[in-house]
Amino acid sequence: MSKYSSGKIRENFSELLNQVAYGKERVVVTRRGKQVAALIPMDDLALLEKMENKTDIDDARKGIADAKKQGAVSWDSIKKERRHK
CATH class of the missing domain: 1.20.5 (Single alpha-helices involved in coiled-coils or other helix-helix interfaces)
Structure with a gap:
């Protein structure tokens, strides 16, 4: 499971969305070092x-x-x- 800041999510949204949708990877979104959300298949x-x-x-x-x-x-x-x- 990967962790990315909300800023990195914005910068790489298409790539991360493909990793989640097609690679079945889970992505944790952080803000100020705290886990706040997740992208899941x-x-x-x-x-x-x-x-x-x-x-x-x-x-x-x-x-x-x-x-x-x-x-x-x-x-x-x-x-x-x-x-x-």
Whole structure:
């Protein structure tokens, strides 16, 4: 994985974009020495999104199971409780 300052990214954007898109390289963008962003191949992004979707589905299933186990709270009771704080 390569690291480049934002200035170097600007100067060499086309070349770096080709390295990412066709060479499947990951590029970390730095600003004032701190890592602030990354350029990644589309396949990596697709995998990341699949992992996030699976996590969201797992969290939703856990929430549903918890609600069934503990009982759901009505929206009206939540609003009423918030007004009294």
